[in-house]
Amino acid sequence: MNLKILSRNEIFLEQPKWRDPGRSNYLAMYSSVFGGVVADPALMILPMDDHLVHRGDGIFEALECVNGYLYNLDAHLSRLQRSAQLISLDLPFDLGTIKQIIMETVAIVGVKDCIVRLFISRGLGGFGPNPTECHKSNLYVVALKGESVPRHFYTEGASAVTSQIPIKPAFFARVKSCNYLPNALAHLEAHRNKVDFAIVLDQQGYVAEGATESIAIVSKQKIFMYPKLDNILEGTTLLRALELVKELIKKEDLKRISCTDISLEEVYNSSEMLVFGTSMNVVPIVKYDGKTIDVGKPGPVFRRLLELFQKDKTENKKVLTLIPYT
Numbered sequence: 001m002n003l004k005i006l007s008r009n010e011i012f013l014e015q016p017k018w019r020d021p022g023r024s025n026y027l028a029m030y031s032s033v034f035g036g037v038v039a040d041p042a043l044m045i046l047p048m049d050d051h052l053v054h055r056g057d058g059i060f061e062a063l064e065c066v067n068g069y070l071y072n073l074d075a076h077l078s079r080l081q082r083s084a085q086l087i088s089l090d091l092p093f094d095l096g097t098i099k100q101i102i103m104e105t106v107a108i109v110g111v112k113d114c115i116v117r118l119f120i121s122r123g124l125g126g127f128g129p130n131p132t133e134c135h136k137s138n139l140y141v142v143a144l145k146g147e148s149v150p151r152h153f154y155t156e157g158a159s160a161v162t163s164q165i166p167i168k169p170a171f172f173a174r175v176k177s178c179n180y181l182p183n184a185l186a187h188l189e190a191h192r193n194k195v196d197f198a199i200v201l202d203q204q205g206y207v208a209e210g211a212t213e214s215i216a217i218v219s220k221q222k223i224f225m226y227p228k229l230d231n232i233l234e235g236t237t238l239l240r241a242l243e244l245v246k247e248l249i250k251k252e253d254l255k256r257i258s259c260t261d262i263s264l265e266e267v268y269n270s271s272e273m274l275v276f277g278t279s280m281n282v283v284p285i286v287k288y289d290g291k292t293i294d295v296g297k298p299g300p301v302f303r304r305l306l307e308l309f310q311k312d313k314t315e316n317k318k319v320l321t322l323i324p325y326t
């Protein structure tokens with residue numbers, strides 16, 4: 001090893017070696033540290049002494065921009081505010097300003113369809129754990145070309161296993177914090193088991209949530225069942241789905257909605273198992289813990305819900321915020 005001190009110019013080359021060239025889906029990043037937007041992926045960086053980096057002390061949100069509209073923005077911003085309050089984190093700007101910054105960041109790159117990730121960090125200041133080292137929180141907003149959800153999830157269905165990773169204590173599970181080690185390990189567990197999702201159980205052994213997904217089942221009695229939200233993250237997509245399934249109840253495709261404890265037996269014996277999340281909306285699980293769910297094919301509630309989501313995302317002005325492109 002022959003270490004030397006590098007200059008700025010050596011690090012921020014046009015195409016630096018340390019930046020994975022495969023990552024061409026990074027469109028832009030707003031940083032309150034820089035006070036503006038950067039579009040060069042080599043500049044999409046955070047100071048190492050931001051407590052988000054070395055302590056995971058921060059919160060985040062991810063939302064979709066569909067055909068030039070942000071989908072369900074207010075639901076994401078209220079969850080952001082709730083997460084901030086729970087961990088005593090002052091937002092660096094009011095919600096109106098954060099909204100404006102998100103919209104302008106997307107408008108600058110001019111794309112109509114992307115994923116927006118926003119992060120609020122505790123701020124810069126030393127390398128210790130104590131938040132009082134930081135005098136000001138920061139906002140980072142990243143716009144990314146969405147990575148497409150595998151098509152077969154929707155046509156053939158996906159698979160899942162019960163995770164061995166212990167669920168986070170309720171207080172931490174309800175915060176969408178940047179402290180996602182248990183969630184990351186559950187993703188790894190799914191990968192190692194050669195399935196698509198890993199589902200965490202609560203302390204009583206009832207199904208709780210996916211690594212980064214909410215879950216629900218449709219019972220043989222046509223009841224749409226989802227776990228109580230006091231111990232898990234309140235999924236914005238699941239909450240939208242609860243609105244959309246009302247349509248299915250009206251048409252008598254479903255009898256009712258029930259927020260309840262769900263045992264593994266109830267999942268194994270369900271007609272449909274569904275997972276929900278921002279980038280994929282709803283995906284059917286047709287194989288769980290190696291067992292086939294019902295006939296092992298995406299079911300009718302999934303198909304109707306997917307259609308309703310498509311309609312909601314393109315036509316429901318109540319949940320769509322227009323990006324002010326110039």
Ligand SMILES: Cc1ncc(COP(=O)(O)O)c(C=O)c1O
Nearest residue numbers: 212213214233235236237277278
């Ligand atoms: C633990 C957890 N549960 C559920 C979800 C789904 O939330 P949303 O529908 O708001 O994307 C996420 C999203 O990242 C999550 O991290």
